[in-house]
Amino acid sequence: MVQIVCTLLLFMVIIFPIGNYVYHVSVGKRTFADPVFDKMDNFVFRIIKIDTSTMTWKKYAMSLLLVNLCLVFIGYLILRIQSIGFLNPNGISGMEESLSFNTIISFMTNTNLQHYAGESGLSYLSQMLVVIMMMFTSAATGFSACIAMIRGLLGKKMGNFYVDFIRIINRFLLPLSMIIGLFLVWQGVPQNLNSNIELTTIEGKIQEIACGPMAALESIKHLGTNGGGFLGANSATPLENPTIITNIIELFSMMILPVSCIFVFGRMAYDKYEESKANNSVYTLSNKNCNKSNKVWMGKEGKTIFVAMSILFVIGLGVCFWSESQGNHAVAQAGITETLGNMEGKEVRFGVAQSALFTTVTTSFTTGAVNNMHDTLTPLGGLVPLMHMMLNVVFGGTGVGLMNMLIYAIIAVFICGLMIGRTPEYLGKKIEGKEMKLAALCIIIHPLLILGFSALAVSIPEGVNGITNPGFHGLSQVLYEFASSAANNGSGFEGLVDNSLFWNMSCGIVMFLARYLPIIIQLGIAGSLMNKIDINESTGTLKTNTLTFSIILVIVVYIFAALTFLPAIALGPVAELLTL
Template sequence: MLQIIGTLLIFLILIFPIGNYVYHITTGKKSFVDPLFDRIDNTLYKVLRIQTASMGWKTYALSLLLVNACLIFVGYLILRLQATSLLNPNGVGGMEEALSFNTIISFMTNTNLQHYAGESCLSYLSQMLVIIMMMFTSAASGYAACMAMIRGLLGKPMGNFYVDFIRIITRFLLPMSFFVGLFLVWQGVPQNLASNITVTTLEGKLQDIASGPIAALESIKHLGTNGGGFLGANSATPLENPTILTNLAELYSMMLLPASCVFVFGRMAYDKHQERKIKEGVLSISEAPVQKRVWLGKEGRTIFIAMSVLFVIGLGLCFYSESQGNSAVEAVGISQTAGNMEGKEVRFGVAQSSLFTTVTTSFTTGTVNNMHDTLTPLGGFVPMLHMMLNVVFGGAGVGLMNMLIYAILAVFICGLMIGRTPEYLGKKIEGKEMKLAALSIIIHPLLILAFSALAVSTQAGLEGISNPGYHGLSQILYEFASSAANNGSGFEGLADNTLFWNLACGVVMFLGRYMSIIIQLGIAGSLMQKTEVNETIGTLKTDTTSFAIILVVVVYIFAALTFLPSLALGPIAEFLTI
C-alpha cells in the first residue's frame, strides 16, 4: 500500500505544473516555449495553408473526421505494402486485409487494440509511419475535440481544429516523448534500426531477441494514452519495461494528459467566472490579474474529485483481490503468501501490477505490465468496469468529455427533483441537449452488449473463446468493452485474429470513437449559442464536493442499470464459484 500511495502522491505533485502548462497551450497564453514553438507552428500554418479562424462545431467535427480519414487511407496502404525492403530488415510480409482494417482503425481511434504481435507482423517502416505516427495524431484529435467542447460549454468560440491539433503535438507530445524516450533508453530500452538478434540459449535452442525503435514507440504510447506495444507482450516484457523506474515513468506518462485536460477545464471555467464578475462590476479589470492564483478552479476540482473517487474505489478492490490470491489455487495446496502472482512480473509484484492495471484501464491507455487474463475474478472485474464506465479520467480528452455529459445528466436529474430547469455552467439544459446527451451515453453500452450478444450467438464468435464457462463470457465482454472505450487492452486468452473478431472489433472501435465525439461537439455547439442565465438562490451548485458525490452516484447507477446483468454472468459468477 505504501508503494501505491507514494506513487500517487508523486503524480499529484507532477500534475500541477503539467496541467498549468497544457492550460497555457490551450488558451494561447504566454509560456516559456513560445519563442521556439511559435516559429514552428506558424511555419506549419503557412506550408499547410491553414486558416486559423475559429470554426463552428460542424466544421470542427468535419475537419477532425477528414484528417483522420486521410491518415487511415495512407496507413492502410503502408500496412498492405510493407513487404518492401525499405526499413524491413526482418523481412516481414504484408499484413492481410481484415487484420490491416482492424489495426488501422484501432490506432487511428486511439484504441491500439492489437490482434497481432508487433515484432513478427510489422516492419520498422510500419512501426514508425503508421503506429507511432497515429499515436501522435489520434491523441491530438481527442485532445482537440475536448478543448472545443469545453469552449462551447463555456459559451466561447470553439476554436480551430488544425490549431489545436498542431499545438498539442508540437508543444507537448513531441518534446515530452523525446525526453521520456531518452529516459527509457538510459534504463535499457532498445532504440535502433537493426534486425532481430538470434542467440543460442543455455538449452542449446535458438531464440530471436527483438530490436528496433522500441523506445520511440514506448514514450508516445503512454503519453498519448495509446497502449499498443512494439512487442506482443507489451510492457510486461523487459525490452519495453526493464526496471521499476521505467514502470513508474510509463505510469506517470499515461496519467498526465487526461488529468491535465481536467485542469484546463477548471482553469477556463474559472476564467469565465472572473470575466463575468468584471462584466457585473464586482471585479475591476485591474484587480483581476492580482487575484489569488488558481490551479484547478472549483468546477475542475469537482470533476477531479469525482474521477479520483471512482479510481480509488476500483484500485482498492483490484489490489485487495490480487493480494488475497486465488482460493482455487490454494485449495490444491499451493501457498499464495505473495498474492496472485500468475501472469505478473516478479520485479513489479502485486502492488505495481494492480496499480498499472487500474491506471491503464482508467486512463484508457491499454498498455499492460501483466496479463489481465490471469487476474482474479474481482481483479479482472475492475478494469472491465472502468472501461464500461469510460469516465475515470479516460483517454486524452475523451474521458473528460464523457464525464461532462454525465454532469449534464446529473444536473437534469437534480433539476427534476427541485422543479427547476436544469442549468450547467450558466446555460439552460433543455430538451435538445438532453436527447443528445442520452444518445451519447447509450451508444457505449449498446456497442458492448449488442456485439457481445452477437459473439456468443455465432459460431465464429464462440470459436475465439479459450476458456469455457464464466471466464469465456468475461473474455468477450472485456474485448468489446476495450474496443468501445478505445482502450486496447485485452484478456489475451481470446483467439481474436480471425475475420469475425477483426471486423467486429473494428466496427465497435470506429463507432465508439466518432459517434460520441460528434454528438458531444453538437451539444457544446448548441449550448454555445444560448444566452447565459443569471445565478439565483435556486441554482444547483456544480462546483461543490456534494455535486462530485452526486456525479459518482449517477455514474455507478447508470453502470448498474446497463452492465450489471452481464457482469453477474461473467466475473461476479466466476468469483462466487471459486
Template sequence: MLQLILTIIIYLIIVIPVGVYLYHVAAGKRTLADPVFNRIDGAIYKISGINPNQGMNWKKYALCLLGTNAIMILIGYIILRIQSIGLFNPNGIGAMEETLSFNTIISFMTNTNLQHYSGESGLSYLSQMLVITFMMFVSASTGYAACIAFIRGLAGKTKDNVGNFFVDLVRVTTRVLLPFSIVGGLLLVWQGVPQNLTGNLVVDTIEGTKQAIAMGPVAALEIIKHLGTNGGGFIGANSTTPIENPTIISDLIELYSMMLLPGACVITFGKMVRDRKKAMAESSEVKVDLRKSLTARIYGREGRSIFLAMGIIFLIGLSLCFWSESQGNPALADAGLSQSMGSMEGKEVRFGIAQSAMFTTTTTSFTTGTVNNMHDTLTPLGGMVPLLHMMLNVVFGGKGVGLMNMIMYAILAVFICGLMIGRTPEYLGKKIEGREMKLTALCIIIHPFLILAFSALAVGTAAGQEGITNPGFHGLSQVLYEYASSAANNGSGFEGLADNTYFWNITAGLAMFFGRYLSIVIQLAIAGSLMKKRFVNESAGTLHTDTFSFAVILVFVVYIFAALTFFPALALGPIAEHLTLWA
C-alpha cells in the same frame, strides 16, 4: 499500500504544473517556449496553407476532424498492405492481411491500439514508424483537440467559435506531445529500452537453444503510446517484457506518462471555465460566485468537483483490484500451495501485486491499454475492475475522453436533481433543455449498446464462438472485455480470444470506429448548442456543481447507470466466476 499512496501523491504533485501548461496551450496564452514553438508552428501553417486566425463552428470543426482522420486511415491501410517491400524491413515481414489491416488501422487511428497481431513479428519497421508511431501522435492530438474545442464550447466566450481544428492539432503535437516524448524517450533509453534500426538479435540461451531478441525503435513508440494514452506495444507481450519495461523506474515513467495529460485536461477545463466567469464578473453581464480556495485556484472550482469524482471512482477500483489480487487463488491454497504473496500468476516479480494492480487500474481508467501484467490471469474481481472502468469510460480517460464523458454524466446529474426539486436544470450558467438532454442520453447510451450488442452477436453466432477459448464464465468475461476495450478505445485485452479472424477483426473494428467518432461528434454538438444559450443568474435554487456534494452525486449517478446497463452481464461473467471460485 505505502507504494500505492506514494505513487498517487507524486502524481498529484506533477499533474498540477502539467495542467497549468496545457491550459496555457489550449487558451493561447504565453509560455516560455513560445519563441521556439511559434516558429515551428508558423512553418507548418505556411506549408499546409492553414490560417491560424480563422475560427470554426462545431460542425466545421467536426468535419475537419473526420476528414483528416479519414485520409490518414487510407494512407495507413495502404502502407500495411505493402509493408513487405524491403524498405526498413530487415526481418522480412510480409504484407498484412486485409481484415487485419482494417482492424489495425482503425485501432490506431481511433487511439485504441487493440492488437490482433504481435508487433515484433507482424510489422516491419516502416509500419512501426510511419503507421503505428505516427498514428499514436496524431490520434492523441486529435482527441485532445476535440476536448479543447469541447471545453471552449462549454466556457462559451463566443457564440459560434470553438477554435480551429488544424491549429489545435498542430499546437498539441508540437508543444505537448513531441517535447514530452523526447524527454520521456531519453529516460526510457537510460533505463535500457532499445532504440535502433537493427534486426532482431539471435542469442544462445543457457539451456542451449536459440532465442530471438527484438530490436528496433522501441523507446520512441513506448513513450508516445503512454503519453498519448494509446496502448499497444512494439512487442506482443507489451510492457510486461524487459524489452519495453526493464525496471521499476521505467514502469513509473510509463505509469505517470499515461496519467499526466488526462488529469491535466480536467485542470484545463476548470481554469478555462474560471476565465469565463472572471470575464462575466468584470462585464457585469451576470452575477457569478468567484469564491477562492487553494484547490479552486489550482483546478478551478468546476474542475475540482470533476477531478474529485474521477478520483473517488479510481480509488474504489484500485482498492478492489489490489485487495482481490492480494487474496490469492483459493484453489491453490486448497492444494497446499502458499498464497502469502497473493495471486502472482501472469505478473512480473519486479513489479509485484501493488504496482501490477496500480498499472492495471490506471491503464483502463486512463484508457491507455498498455499492460505490465496479463489481465487474463487476474482474479475474477481483480479483472472486473479494468472491465468495469472501460465500461464506465469516465475515470479520467485518455486524450480528454474521460472529461468529455464525465461532463455528459454531470449534465445528466443536474437534470435528475432539477427534476427532484421541480426546477429547470442548469450547468455552467446555461439552462439544460430538451435538445441537450436528448443528445446527452444518446451519447451515454451508445457506449453500452456497442459493448452489449457486439458481445451478444459474438456469443450467439458460430463465427464468434470459434474465437472463445475458455468455457463458462471466464469466456464471457473475455468477450465483454474485447468489446469494452474496443468501444472505450482502450486496446488492452484478456488475450484468451482467438481474435485474428474475419469476424473479430471486423466487429471489433466497427466498435472502435463508432465508439470514437459518434461520441466526439455528439459531444461537440452539445457544446455548440450550449455556447449559443444566454447565461442565467445564479439564485437560491441553483444547484452548485463545484462542490464536494455534487462530486458525490456524480459518482452515484455513474455507478447507478453502470448497474442498470452492465450488472446482468457482469453477474454472468466475473461475479459468477468469483462466487464459483470461492465456493
C-alpha cells in the same frame, strides 16, 4: 500499499506545473517555450496553408473526421505493402486485409487494440509511419475535441481544429515524448533499426531478441494514452519496461494528459467567472472564494470533476489490489499459507502492488498498455478493469474521458433539477430538451456497442469459434474485448483467438463508432449551449462546484452502469467468482 500511495502522491506533485502548462497551451497564453514553438507552429501553418479562422461546431467536427480519414488511407496502404525491403530488416510480410482494417482503425481511434504480435506483425516502416505517427495524431484529435467542447460549454467560440491539433503536438506531445524516450533509452529500452538478434540460451535453445525503435514508440504510447506495444507482451517485457523506474515513468505518462485536461477545464471555467465579473455580467460561477486567476491551479469546477473521477479510481484500485493480494484459493487449499498473492501472469520485479496499480491506471486512463497478463487476474481483479472501461469516465483517455464525464454532469443536473422542480443549469447555461436528448443518445451508444456485439459474438459460430474458455471466463473475455474496443482502450484478456475475419471486422466497427459518434454528439451539445445566453444564478441554482455534486456524479455513473451492465457482469466475472 505504501508503494501505491507514494507513487500517487509523487504524481500529484508533478501534475500541477504540467497541468498549468497545458492550460496555457490550450488557451494561447504565453509560456517559457513560445520563442521556439511559435516558429514551429508558423512554419507548419505556412507549409500546409492553414486557415486559422474560428470554426462552427459542424466544421470543427468535419475537419476532425477528414483529417483522420486521410490518415487511415495512408496507413492502410503502408500496412498492405510493408513487405517492401525499406526499413524491414526482419522480412515481415504485408498484412492481411481484415487485419489491416482492424489495425488502422485501432490506431486511428486511439485504441491500439492489437490482433497481432508487434515484433512479428509489423515492419519498422509500419511501426514508425503508421503506429507511432497515429499515436500522436489520435491523442491530438481527442485533446482538440475536448478543448472545443469546453469552449462551447463556456459560451466561447469553438476555435480551429487545425490550430488546436498542431499546437498540442508541437508544444506538448512531441517535446515531452522525446524527453521520455531518451529517459527510457538510458534505462535500457532499445532504440535502433537493426534486425532481431538470434542467440543460443543456456538451455541450448535458439531465441530471437527483438530490436527496433521501441523507445520512440513507448514514450508516445503512454503519453498519448495509446497503449499498443512494440512487442506482443507489451510493457510486461524487460525490453519495453526494464526497471521499476521505467514502470513508474510509464504510469505517470499515462496519467498526465487526461488529468491536465481537467486543469484546463477548471481554469477556463474560472476565467469565465473573472471575465463576467469584470464586465458586470449577470453570470457568476460561485467562485467568489477563489484566489486570483494567476494563483488558481484547477478551479472549483475542475476540482469537482477531479474528485468524482478520483473516487471512482480509488474504489477500483482498492478492490483490484485487495483481490490480487488474496491470491489463488487453490494455493491456500493445498496447505500453503504464506503466499505473495496472485502472482500468476505477473512480473516478479513488479509484484502485486505495481501490477494492480498499472492495471487500474491503464484501464481508467484508457491507455491499454499492460505490465501483467489481465487474463490471469482473479475474478474481482479482472472485474475492475472491465468495469472501468464500461464506465469510460474514470479519467479516461486524452480528452474524451473528460468529455464523457461532462455529459454525465449534464445528466446529473437534469436529474437533480427534476427533484427540486427547476430547469437544469450547467456552467451558466440552461439545459433543455435538445441537449438532454443528445446527452442520452451519447450515453447509450457505449453500452449498446459493448452488449450488442457481445451478444452477436456468442450467437454465431464465427464468434464462438474464437472463445477458448467455455465457462464463465469465456464470456468475460468477450465482454472485455468489446469493452476495450468501445472504450478505445486496447488491452485484452488475450484468451480469444481474435485474428479472424469476424473479430477483426466487428472490433474495427465498434472502435470506429465508439470513437466518432460520441465526439460528434458532444461537439453538437457544446455548439448548442455556446449560442445560449448566460442566466442568472439564484438561491435555487444547483451548485456544480461542490463535494456534494462530486458524490452525485459518482452515484449517477454507478447507477447507469448497474442499469446497463449488471446482468452481463453477473454472468461473467461474478459467476466465475462464485464458482471458486
